[in-house]
Every structure is written in C-alpha cells, then in structure tokens.
Amino acid sequence: MTYCVGLCLEDGLVMLSDTRTNAGVDNISTFSKMFTATAPDERMLCLLSAGNLAITQSAWNRLQEGIAFDGTTHTLFTVPSMFQAARLVGEAIREVYRADGPTLSAQNIGFDVSVLLGGQIAGGPMRLYLVYAAGNFIEATPDNPFLQIGELKYGKPILDRALAFDTSLEDGVKLALISMDSTLRSNLTVGLPLDLLVSRQGTQTIALQRRISDEDPYLRLVRDGWSAALREAWQAMPPPPWMES
C-alpha cells in the first residue's frame, strides 16, 4: 500500500509520500514514490505514485524516454503546460496498459496505478492533478485544495477539518505530516521514511526536498505533540450530560 498527499495552496505546493512497497505483508521494501522533473525557474514538476510498482516504474521510464503525443515525442521537460503534462502522464499510463494490461488481466492482476502530478511551468498557474489508471485525471481547486492516492481514509479527516486554500505552506507541511502520521499508525503497509517536497508559488523551483526518517526530530515532535494535543483536547471536553456518574 501507499499513502501520498498533495496540497495546492495559495502560496505553493506541498507533496508528501511514504516509501513502503509490499508484495504481501511478508515482503516489504523501501522505494521512493516521488519523481521530479525540474528546470529551475522554468518548470518544477513532481509526481507521486501509488499502485503496482512495475506499472509506476514503467510509466516513469516511458516518460523519461519520451511519449509519442500530438504528433511529436514529448517528455515532462518539453510539454508547454501543466494540463499537457497531465495528459502526458495519462498517456504514459495508457502505454503501459497497452503493453502489460492484457497479460496482467489474463493472470487476474488488476491494473492498479494512480499518480499525483503537481507543479508549475513558467507562464502558467501552479496545478495539482490526480491521474487515474485509465489515464484521465481530475484537478485540485481552491474549494478542494488537496488530493490523495493510496490508503487515503485514515488521514483525510484532519485535512477535511483543517486545510483551506489560504493555509500557509508551513501549516500545510504540518497538516500533511499529521495526516501521514494517522495513516502510518493505522496501516502497516504505509511506512517510513517519507519524501517531502515544497515549491513556492511562481518560483518553478524546489524550495525544499527532504527525506524524513523515523529519527527526524520534527517528525517526532509532530507525532508526540499531536497525540498529546488530542489527548488534552478530548480530556478537556465536558462529559456527556446524559450519564449519571
């Protein structure tokens, strides 16, 4: 399993993923699920992937080698807009589907892949897309500034309650880490270390890219601090008035 979350905020982009892959719970590994394509000041694109590792790696390699697309061969370094980048990622997934889908299907293996694509290309807005296994996609909007893939439910309530388009990048990083921590605690197949990327609006540059391990003092502070804060919060609530004590 996997948990990846992307936030497309007024001030910029936050992308966070775990690194655990598993083929059964008795076969777990660490693979980065974060891929970037950057030409500083011109474009900054970041992909997070969930699903079958063979599919996501094949799609990423195809993207690097170039995809036949609109009569020419494109990579994430040549597409002129984020919308075209999302189409390109969808096309890469469809190429894998054409190549591997029939055999996977014959062996009763689902074509399981989804990708978060966030970034900005000079002259255009910052955007965040969720590309599905069919190669189609949706986009985050100010009304719904985050998108998730993989094991999304454990970490969704905090984002539903707390995140808004005008949340600062610093608070966005905090909330993404809290959301991830809830998932790490409840699903063993989502695991540390984490990959974090932050890009500020209008810079087309990576402001921060960091591998966060179990020993990271800030991650520990978030984990322990959040548990303590929740405990204080529910303990401070008055008891239900319907119960005689």
Added chain:
Amino acid sequence: MTYCVGLCLEDGLVMLSDTRTNAGVDNISTFSKMFTATAPDERMLCLLSAGNLAITQSAWNRLQEGIAFDGTTHTLFTVPSMFQAARLVGEAIREVYRADGPTLSAQNIGFDVSVLLGGQIAGGPMRLYLVYAAGNFIEATPDNPFLQIGELKYGKPILDRALAFDTSLEDGVKLALISMDSTLRSNLTVGLPLDLLVSRQGTQTIALQRRISDEDPYLRLVRDGWSAALREAWQAMPPPPWMES
C-alpha cells in the same frame, strides 16, 4: 454504508451506530441498526449491524423467532453465555445465507453483513464480538478494547491513539462520538441520527440508551469543540525547521 463502533472497557460497554441506509446515493433512509435483548439484572445484549439491510433484518427476525441450535431452539434470551450468544448470531447469519445466498450470488450481489454483539449475562464477563458474514467471530480484548464495522477507517485514528481498556465510560462515549463525527464528515452514506447505548460492568442493565440527533447540544459541542481543539493543536505546533520563511 454504515459506521458502528463498540467499546468493551473495564467499567462497561459503549455501543454507537449511525442510522443511514442507502441503496445508491439517490435512495437513502433512516433505519436503526441497534437491537437489544434485555432481561434487567440478568442479561443485557446489544447488536449493531452493517451490510445489506435485507440480510440484517432477516437475521434479527430469525433470532427473535428462535434458531435451531445444539439440539434445541434458542433465542438471545435463552443462551447461557455471551460466547453462545455470538455462536447464535453466527448461526442466524448462516440461516440467512442458506436461504438467500444462492439467489443473491446468482444475481451477483455479495453476501454483505457484519454484526457487533456486546453485552453481559449474569455470572459471566462482559464481552464484545464482531460476527462476520461467514458466521464466525472475533472478540475484543483489553489489548484491543474496540471493534468497528462498516466505514471504519475515518474514525479509527482517534481510537488507536486515545482509547485504552481503562478509559472511563464517559470518556469512551466522548471518543466514540468523535470517531463517529470524523466518519460523518468524510462519508455521506453515514448519517445522523445516532443510536447510543451504555451498560455498566456487572449490572446486566442498560444505563443509557439514546437517539442523538443533529440538534443535540452535546453532539454539537463535541463536533464544534473537536474541530476548534484540533485547529488550536496544529496551530500551536512549531513550523517545520527546514523551511526558510
């Protein structure tokens, strides 16, 4: 969909369920998913059900009419222990499976049902079981004092973090309501009003049974108070040290 949670704590039992049923998102209704069988001071049993409403209602009716079991006919009022009550619930589900399973299967409808059974029969311990569609079951223990059925992921992180066997009944009710509220916010097919039941250890009696509506002042306090407390908690955390401001 449905969300039901049961807590089997040192001091007693807390059972909480939503009441929404749906056949597609364009056809939602309110049905209680809580059933009780009580003989005050002698036995107090409470069932919460999730899954196909026709299956759960059929199972409940069969339990009331009596199930052929160990050479005689039993109901929840005649079984001698909670373990036998869980076996009886499992047998009721298997009766429905024998009656309806083949036709459901022929029409490609899954046999989707699960039941939380909590309670106490005089002379025995308080117990909480989760009965599966196959009629087999697991039991809550002090290490894992809560069980959930239905849409369980949204509401699990708070219970994972905060609930322990020695949590008081009052705090258990609070935490169950917070867990339910996280689910209500994130899944439209889980809906108000709620059904709550509390039974104190050793009493074999219902201490509290309450229908909780959207207008309930305490539910509102929990919902608003929890959102505010979470906001304060993450806002009070220091910003990530890796980010230049």
